[in-house]
């Protein structure tokens with residue numbers, strides 16, 4: 001599935017010495033990938049099947065099947081576990097603890113926000 005404003009390129013330029021000469025490397029996007037809104041997939045990247053690329057990510061490196069990549073440059077933050085049918089955090093980023101740490105909540109009684117950025 002490919003969202004809007006997705007950009008996939010298999011080349012760069014050999015700038016400045018080679019001018020606009022092309023430096024190319026194939027891009028391979030596995031079956032069942034979901035490329036989020038506005039992401040860019042750069043030359044030489046191979047995404048295994050079933051990967052998710054977050055909105056506005058810039059993917060500069062390859063990733064194995066069932067990886068979730070976000071950010072600039074994109075990093076793998078979750079992996080899909082077929083055993084549990086869940087996306088599991090691939091590191092501290094994306095974990096429930098991290099999310100709770102970063103959550104802001106609005107208190108209607110004090111009418112103020114609490115939490116940390």
Ligand SMILES: CC(C)(COP(=O)(O)OP(=O)(O)OC[C@H]1O[C@@H](n2cnc3c(N)ncnc32)[C@H](O)[C@@H]1OP(=O)(O)O)[C@@H](O)C(=O)NCCC(=O)NCCS
Pocket residue numbers: 001002003004035036037038052053054055056057068069070071077087092093094095098099102
């Ligand atoms: C990638 C995506 C699917 C992840 O959803 P999710 O599993 O609910 O992920 P989480 O909200 O748990 O995010 C995991 C971590 O990645 C970060 N993250 C999620 N999406 C991100 C993005 N697009 N860019 C940068 N960071 C992102 C979160 O902030 C979180 O980091 P933290 O642990 O430091 O707080 C979703 O955020 C996304 O980008 N969806 C694309 C939407 C889109 O393009 N829709 C068009 C319809 S086709």
